[in-house]
Amino acid sequence: RTLRIGLIPGDGIGREVIPAGRRILEALPASLNLKFSFVDLDAGFETFQKTGSALPDKTVDTLKKECDGALFGAVSSPSTKVAGYSSPIVALRKKLDLYANVRPVKTTAGSSNGKPIDLVIVRENTEDLYVKEERTVEGPNGKVAEAIKRISERASHRISTIAGEIALRRQGIREAAPGTSSHSQPMVTITHKSNVLSQTDGLFRETARQALAAPRFSSVQVEEQIVDSMVYKLFRQPEYYDVIVAPNLYGDILSDGAAALVGSLGLVPSANVGDGFAIGEPCHGSAPDIEGQGIANPIATLRSVALMLEFLNEPDAAAKIYTAVDANLDEAKFLSPDMGGKATTQQVLDDVLKRL
Amino acid sequence: RTLRIGLIPGDGIGREVIPAGRRILEALPASLNLKFSFVDLDAGFETFQKTGSALPDKTVDTLKKECDGALFGAVSSPSTKVAGYSSPIVALRKKLDLYANVRPVKTTAGSSNGKPIDLVIVRENTEDLYVKEERTVEGPNGKVAEAIKRISERASHRISTIAGEIALRRQGIREAAPGTSSHSQPMVTITHKSNVLSQTDGLFRETARQALAAPRFSSVQVEEQIVDSMVYKLFRQPEYYDVIVAPNLYGDILSDGAAALVGSLGLVPSANVGDGFAIGEPCHGSAPDIEGQGIANPIATLRSVALMLEFLNEPDAAAKIYTAVDANLDEAKFLSPDMGGKATTQQVLDDVLKRL
Ligand SMILES: CC(C)[C@H](C(=O)O)[C@@H](O)C(=O)O
Ligand SMILES: CC(C)[C@H](C(=O)O)[C@@H](O)C(=O)O
Numbered sequence A, B: 001r002t003l004r005i006g007l008i009p010g011d012g013i014g015r016e017v018i019p020a021g022r023r024i025l026e027a028l029p030a031s032l033n034l035k036f037s038f039v040d041l042d043a044g045f046e047t048f049q050k051t052g053s054a055l056p057d058k059t060v061d062t063l064k065k066e067c068d069g070a071l072f073g074a075v076s077s078p079s080t081k082v083a084g085y086s087s088p089i090v091a092l093r094k095k096l097d098l099y100a101n102v103r104p105v106k107t108t109a110g111s112s113n114g115k116p117i118d119l120v121i122v123r124e125n126t127e128d129l130y131v132k133e134e135r136t137v138e139g140p141n142g143k144v145a146e147a148i149k150r151i152s153e154r155a156s157h158r159i160s161t162i163a164g165e166i167a168l169r170r171q172g173i174r175e176a177a178p179g180t181s182s183h184s185q186p187m188v189t190i191t192h193k194s195n196v197l198s199q200t201d202g203l204f205r206e207t208a209r210q211a212l213a214a215p216r217f218s219s220v221q222v223e224e225q226i227v228d229s230m231v232y233k234l235f236r237q238p239e240y241y242d243v244i245v246a247p248n249l250y251g252d253i254l255s256d257g258a259a260a261l262v263g264s265l266g267l268v269p270s271a272n273v274g275d276g277f278a279i280g281e282p283c284h285g286s287a288p289d290i291e292g293q294g295i296a297n298p299i300a301t302l303r304s305v306a307l308m309l310e311f312l313n314e315p316d317a318a319a320k321i322y323t324a325v326d327a328n329l330d331e332a333k334f335l336s337p338d339m340g341g342k343a344t345t346q347q348v349l350d351d352v353l354k355r356l
Helices: A014-026 A045-050 A057-067 A089-097 A153-176 A202-214 A227-236 A250-260 A299-309 A315-331 A345-354 B014-026 B045-051 B057-066 B088-095 B153-176 B199-214 B229-236 B248-261 B299-311 B314-332 B343-353
Strands: A002-010 A035-040 A070-076 A099-106 A120-123 A132-137 A142-152 A187-192 A223-228 A243-246 A271-274 A275-279 B001-012 B037-038 B067-074 B100-106 B118-124 B134-139 B142-152 B185-192 B220-226 B243-247 B271-274 B277-280
Touching: A002 A057, A014 A035, A014 A070, A014 A202, A014 A299, A014 A345, A035 B045, A057 A089, A070 A243, A070 A299, A089 A271, A099 A153, A099 A250, A120 A153, A120 A250, A120 B142, A142 A153, A142 A202, A142 B153, A142 B199, A153 A187, A153 A202, A153 B142, A153 B153, A187 A202, A187 A227, A187 A250, A187 B277, A202 A223, A202 B142, A223 A227, A227 A243, A227 A250, A227 B248, A243 A250, A250 B229, A271 A299, A275 A299, A299 A315, A299 A345, A299 B014, A315 A345, B001 B014, B001 B057, B014 B037, B014 B067, B014 B299, B014 B343, B067 B299, B088 B271, B100 B153, B100 B248, B100 B299, B118 B153, B118 B248, B142 B199, B153 B185, B153 B243, B185 B199, B185 B229, B199 B220, B220 B229, B229 B243, B229 B248, B243 B248, B271 B299, B277 B299, B299 B314, B299 B343, B314 B343
Parallel strands: A002 A035, A002 A070, A070 A275, A120 A243, A187 A223, A187 A243, B001 B037, B001 B067, B067 B277, B118 B243, B185 B220, B185 B243
Antiparallel strands: A099 A120, A099 A271, A132 A142, A142 B142, A271 A275, B100 B118, B100 B271, B134 B142, B271 B277
């Protein structure tokens, strides 16, 4: 099987980590019978400055027509408002209907000095406040701006369903390798704020409950947590959680919070998942403070490559990458500066590649 | 001076901690020349079940006409949707125009095993998604619900101004007691998500920048942080932050997150502050799991009493309470179960009272 992968480095360190993602795909063992072809695609703030569009039509078209998956690096946010600019990744998620943003956060055997953390945040990726329907009116006491938070039964249902499926799949992997996880049963925690937003978050909550009540999820324990206490609990007992499903914005916030628990955003991958398509995307941003120094941590990207492969139905290739990355972290000889080490992007990558 | 204080225990452990709040006011040294009178007021889910209203008009009227301040305990959220019920504290904040929700989070000298944390979250308390303007339509693919997120220049300006004032006041207290804090300069961090919500959160950000550019805040360092990275940073380097100002919902989430950093929600106070009025409110909820056992931690309430007194211009009385509470925590002899101790609510209270 040959997979065609779009490469969208974007801005900042996106350009330093996406090449590492390409390299690991090229370096996968031949025994997997997987080949890759690549196409370079533009998006980001620099693209906007050059072309007037942060997400050129060509990028979207090529992804739709030619590609099986893609890797997205990062985009810079301008530090002051720039007319006409808006985030290309948010647009891409909607244009390709990549309805789930999957963000696993875990400690490796060697890295966890406390209890092992092994959770995944499944974030709805197309609606909520991210519909970006805003307006501003000039009132008697100054400006008043409003934004729409939209929650639909359809999107809530499909995100909850994929959360349930991910919980079952994780359980399958755990059963195949006993002793590697602290979870004995699949669990999904529904996050919302329905005590204030009874209609929108209430709809999310009820729909999630319904979706997860389907017979095929009968082995999945279903719990819920109000978003503010979810953040509290996430920090007090992260080891308790397995799959957390949340509307878009809460998922955004929770995944950064969870990343803090494992030491560095530079470790945390994500995949933007739709039907038959996935874009791997490291959770860190464009990191202007370290741009161009060759010291960006490539691990989040390497894990995002693996996650993309999982959703393209290549679990064996994904497992190879995860294992190599975990071995690099556990040996802790080649770590990038965000992890307290001195290794460059290239050195971390080389160390992972040699373990493939 | 005699202050009349409304007591609104609400539900659950609210009824166990609010009496402790009353006791500490009564026990303040006579040298302060402060007297208190009290009026018991109803609100909460049980009140709703009895009377059909979670926040009786009488409660609001009495607060408005007779009281200088109040203490609010907690309310239970029903576990399934109950027609007609909505949170009385959210309504109270709006009806009394208590526009700032002030939530200090700090470690005491003895309790911090890491770096000392000494920050305060200043949360806008009247708008954002808490306007609760929601509607649901039945579409071709099922239900679609929408909520309004409203951000006004006026509310953003006044919350930022009070945040700046709190930063200056904290700096004054630090200068009067050098060596008690890691901060050398007042700082306000503006939290928002204007990279997605350019109009609403953009308005919050710009207005906050303007408000804090006023000459009287010239000694205040002003920074900003996107809400997701704010959560990340809060966990990676909480000691860095002084005052964090945020729209309502982000403030809600951030303050629970910050509470996790100091070990227990049972320690974290808040004050709902308007012009000339303040309601002290512990940040923990009604805690149905420990209700009726007499083991709720009264510290969050005692500190909320102090915070209320600060905003009623009684800083000396407030300082007495803070010092007594810190001494209890530092000695760590009478700690409630949430803190790993065995003391009852009454024992913790008695220990604090004897240190007044
Ligand atoms: C850059 C920003 C628009 C984006 C988001 O909010 O989704 C980022 O925070 C993320 O989590 O991928
Ligand atoms: C109970 C709930 C409505 C409330 C809020 O969201 O404001 C609570 O979480 C708080 O922080 O005081």
